[in-house]
Amino acid sequence: xxIYLIPYTLARHGVVSLITAGTALLAWWVTLFFxxxxxxxAHSSGLxxxxxxxxxxxxxxxxxxxxxxxxxxxxxLRRRPMHYRFGxxxxxxxxxxxxxxSAFGLWYLVSPYLGSSEMRPILSDGSLVTLRYKLVPWACxxxxxxxxxxxARILHxxxxxxxxxxxxxxxxxxxxxxxxWGMQFAYHAAGGFVxxxxxxxxxxxxxxxxxxxxxxxxxxxxxxxxxxFLHGLLVWAIPDDMYAGWVRVLSAERFGxxxxxxxxxGSPSERFLGHFxxxxxxxxxxxxxxxxxxASFVVDEDDNYAxxxxxxxxxxVKRFLERIDLRYDVRRPAPLETDLKMEDRILMGPNQxxxxxxxxxxxxxx
Amino acid sequence: xxxxxxxxxxxxxxxxxxxxxxIPILGSTYRIDKxxxxxxxxxxxxxxxxxxxCVNAKIEEVDLCMPQVDRGAGEVRLAFDLRDxxxxxxxxxxxxxxxxxxxxxxxxxxDYELIPHDPVTxxxxxxxxxxxxxxxYDNDSVRAKKVYQALLTKSVVSGFFPEDNAKTGVVLLxxxxxxxxxxxGKAPRVIKSAADxxxxxxxxxxxxxxxxxxxxQAIRYSVTELLTIKDIDDFMAVRSAEPTLIVLxxxxxxxxxxxxxxxxxxxxxETLDLIREARRGVGASRRTSVYTVGLGxxxxxxxxxxxxxxxxxxxxxxxxxxxxxxxxxIDGGLEDHGIDDVSLEWIAEAGGGSSFVxxxxxxxxxxxxxxxxxxxxxxxxxxxxxxxxxxxxxxxVKLRLLNIARAETSVAIHPSAWMDAPSGYRERGERWTRMTxxxxxxxxxxxxxxxxxxxxxxxxxxxxxxRAIFRRAKPRKK
Numbered sequence: 001x002x003i004y005l006i007p008y009t010l011a012r013h014g015v016v017s018l019i020t021a022g023t024a025l026l027a028w029w030v031t032l033f034f035x036x037x038x039x040x041x042a043h044s045s046g047l048x049x050x051x052x053x054x055x056x057x058x059x060x061x062x063x064x065x066x067x068x069x070x071x072x073x074x075x076x077l078r079r080r081p082m083h084y085r086f087g088x089x090x091x092x093x094x095x096x097x098x099x100x101x102s103a104f105g106l107w108y109l110v111s112p113y114l115g116s117s118e119m120r121p122i123l124s125d126g127s128l129v130t131l132r133y134k135l136v137p138w139a140c141x142x143x144x145x146x147x148x149x150x151x152a153r154i155l156h157x158x159x160x161x162x163x164x165x166x167x168x169x170x171x172x173x174x175x176x177x178x179x180x181w182g183m184q185f186a187y188h189a190a191g192g193f194v195x196x197x198x199x200x201x202x203x204x205x206x207x208x209x210x211x212x213x214x215x216x217x218x219x220x221x222x223x224x225x226x227x228x229f230l231h232g233l234l235v236w237a238i239p240d241d242m243y244a245g246w247v248r249v250l251s252a253e254r255f256g257x258x259x260x261x262x263x264x265x266g267s268p269s270e271r272f273l274g275h276f277x278x279x280x281x282x283x284x285x286x287x288x289x290x291x292x293x294x295a296s297f298v299v300d301e302d303d304n305y306a307x308x309x310x311x312x313x314x315x316x317v318k319r320f321l322e323r324i325d326l327r328y329d330v331r332r333p334a335p336l337e338t339d340l341k342m343e344d345r346i347l348m349g350p351n352q353x354x355x356x357x358x359x360x361x362x363x364x365x366x
Numbered sequence: 367x368x369x370x371x372x373x374x375x376x377x378x379x380x381x382x383x384x385x386x387x388x389i390p391i392l393g394s395t396y397r398i399d400k401x402x403x404x405x406x407x408x409x410x411x412x413x414x415x416x417x418x419x420c421v422n423a424k425i426e427e428v429d430l431c432m433p434q435v436d437r438g439a440g441e442v443r444l445a446f447d448l449r450d451x452x453x454x455x456x457x458x459x460x461x462x463x464x465x466x467x468x469x470x471x472x473x474x475x476x477d478y479e480l481i482p483h484d485p486v487t488x489x490x491x492x493x494x495x496x497x498x499x500x501x502x503y504d505n506d507s508v509r510a511k512k513v514y515q516a517l518l519t520k521s522v523v524s525g526f527f528p529e530d531n532a533k534t535g536v537v538l539l540x541x542x543x544x545x546x547x548x549x550x551g552k553a554p555r556v557i558k559s560a561a562d563x564x565x566x567x568x569x570x571x572x573x574x575x576x577x578x579x580x581x582x583q584a585i586r587y588s589v590t591e592l593l594t595i596k597d598i599d600d601f602m603a604v605r606s607a608e609p610t611l612i613v614l615x616x617x618x619x620x621x622x623x624x625x626x627x628x629x630x631x632x633x634x635x636e637t638l639d640l641i642r643e644a645r646r647g648v649g650a651s652r653r654t655s656v657y658t659v660g661l662g663x664x665x666x667x668x669x670x671x672x673x674x675x676x677x678x679x680x681x682x683x684x685x686x687x688x689x690x691x692x693x694x695x696i697d698g699g700l701e702d703h704g705i706d707d708v709s710l711e712w713i714a715e716a717g718g719g720s721s722f723v724x725x726x727x728x729x730x731x732x733x734x735x736x737x738x739x740x741x742x743x744x745x746x747x748x749x750x751x752x753x754x755x756x757x758x759x760x761x762x763v764k765l766r767l768l769n770i771a772r773a774e775t776s777v778a779i780h781p782s783a784w785m786d787a788p789s790g791y792r793e794r795g796e797r798w799t800r801m802t803x804x805x806x807x808x809x810x811x812x813x814x815x816x817x818x819x820x821x822x823x824x825x826x827x828x829x830x831x832x833r834a835i836f837r838r839a840k841p842r843k844k
Binding site: 005009012021025026028029031032033035036037039040043047049050051052053054056058122126130210213214217218219220221225343357 | 383392754786
């Protein structure tokens with residue numbers, strides 16, 4: 001994964017989902033290969049496993065692969081050193097795998113006693129296909145696939161910030177607070193739970209209803225896909241701190257010239273545009289209708305971007321179905337400003353001779 | 367770290383299967399247990415549960431021999447052969463769909479098919495025991511003529527003497543009064559050629575004889591003493607021939623003029639015991655299979671389920687044999703109204719064969735053909751449950767032979783609770799699905815995987831394309 005290939009559009013939220021979904025699908029396939037192809041060979045060699053283990057492996061492998069890929073994807077996007085990238089991903093995956101297997105084993109021991117004594121032989125049957133008694137392992141595996149990466153992330157954050165080991169080149173500037181971690185935990189646990197539970201629903205539907213499939217071939221494959229996709233969507237999305245706002249000239253004069261809005265250390269800043277030849281962040285020619293000090297671009301400590309109109313010359317922010325006039329009103333004590341969104345255009349001059357745009361680009365662009 | 371590895375070791379060891387069974391069913395996520403024959407089985411139905419068993423049984427079509435399952439289609443395929451429970455030698459039998467019952471757990475299946483494999487040219491000895499009592503020759507020998515016609519039918523002759531099998535022989539016997547002799551009046555002997563068989567029938571069958579019908583006694587003789595006659599014993603020994611007795615009668619067992627139906631009860635029980643004992647006492651390969659053919663109409667009696675032979679019941683009662691006719695005289699009484707089909711059924715059941723009542727030569731010929739049907743080394747059984755729902759827990763498949771012998775075997779199959787191998791496919795017009803190779807998973811997996819990779823590039827590609835279209839990637843004209 002490469003942050004250069006992920007533009008700051010809505011689609012960026014789905015990129016990790018696609019990767020984790022693909023990995024989950026791969027984990028299903030590997031597990032099936034192991035059971036169907038390797039199993040008979042292992043049996044003839046005298047090394048074979050109980051059939052009950054296959055469920056634990058399926059859940060464990062899918063959960064491991066999703067957790068691994070979630071942490072690995074973050075490491076790749078943040079340009080983490082390769083051995084740390086693999087190390088934390090494996091740590092998160094292994095934790096997930098261990099939690100999944102523990103939960104599965106515990107449920108395997110407990111579940112026969114949840115029904116009546118007449119039901120006990122049926123519930124003890126390792127071949128019993130039922131959503132009612134299989135939902136808990138799916139949900140536990142889902143939660144584990146959220147908590148494993150969370151622990152890996154918090155561990156990385158602590159070690160990197162306290163000791164400097166494995167620090168990311170594109171790490172967030174601000175140290176996360178306890179509140180941030182609480183939110184992260186909620187996202188991870190709840191996202192994993194939802195993903196695992198919906199996976200169980202898909203698994204059950206395709207296994208149960210003959211109109212859909214009626215067997216357990218497509219069912220776990222599509223279930224794994226759903227789990228991976230939702231996990232990527234809900235648990236860890238690409239954060240905004242990996243991008244920085246830029247101002248880029250679109251009009252012919254000085255076309256393509258661009259400047260970043262935030263400071264290199266990520267602190268709040270204000271960038272000025274005008275035709276004053278000295279001291280401004282971006283010079284634009286007066287012949288193109290730009291005032292001496294025409295507009296400024298602002299970013300605060302929460303990475304919110306805005307543009308201010310500083311001149312009585314026309315300054316218009318244009319986006320889809322929206323036009324905002326930021327011309328300076330002398331009756332107001334402060335200039336007008338508006339929030340900026342990706343690809344907003346700012347038109348300057350009486351005839352809109354000059355045009356710049358606001359872009360969110362990966363921080364590496366700097 | 368040591369604790370973690372110890373935990374892992376416990377997890378791994380806890381998941382190991384220490385016994386050989388259940389073994390994996392190839393191409394699926396199911397497992398199959400070892401088959402368990404029911405107690406008291408006279409013949410072992412040996413379900414071939416895996417590759418090694420198929421190979422040990424010297425079956426060449428190993429692919430067909432191996433168990434197959436398909437959850438989506440609700441299908442199960444099993445192969446089995448029949449074996450002597452004591453020696454373990456393979457028994458060659460002619461089975462058809464009606465001679466076996468299949469249960470899925472406790473549910474008797476109707477949608478199944480029995481496919482025989484590897485017809486064998488093992489020796490067979492057909493013993494035809496023909497009723498020579500006076501009634502066979504009444505009305506211008508009309509009944510004897512029907513038998514004559516049936517026995518000389520081309521398909522029957524070729525059934526007794528197949529062109530590709532020189533190991534078969536026929537013993538033609540006739541009982542009239544207490545005597546059982548060869549059809550030609552001489553001592554019983556094995557006829558080894560079709561020409562001799564046809565000649566003896568043509569010369570002797572229509573020659574009238576007479577006397578009372580010592581049916582039970584003749585049967586007792588045929589399953590015991592007859593087989594010890596040197597010519598017959600040698601034939602069976604040299605050609606590994608299995609004896610099949612076909613009894614043909616047109617009335618009741620009637621040893622004296624004053625016999626009533628009830629008198630036959632102890633005689634029949636004695637005969638049944640002897641047949642069972644004779645079949646139990648020798649190796650399964652020398653057990654006589656007994657088929658009975660009644661020539662005429664059954665005695666009109668009210669039949670109930672209790673009147674049918676009970677496979678595990680030892681003796682017949684007066685009510686079961688005679689119903690309300692226990693005190694009715696046979697000679698000139700009951701035998702004028704029909705034949706004793708009940709005792710024929712019991713005898714066939716005890717002898718591991720089938721009982722038939724036929725009136726026409728064509729029907730008789732079919733019976734003889736059936737008794738002389740080709741035998742097979744192993745069978746493939748395919749059945750289908752109406753819904754894949756029945757594959758959502760472990761289930762027992764129970765196979766039971768009907769009529770041929772007391773034989774029952776069950777085998778437990780364990781589907782996976784989590785996943786399946788690729789579902790089978792069915793060619794147009796085919797009844798059963800074919801197994802799909804695991805390689806076909808690539809057809810599902812690779813396109814999805816490729817599509818996901820493609821989608822990751824769609825985002826930036828669309829972004830760049832859109833910017834190019836809306837002229838943000840190159841300067842506007844002044």
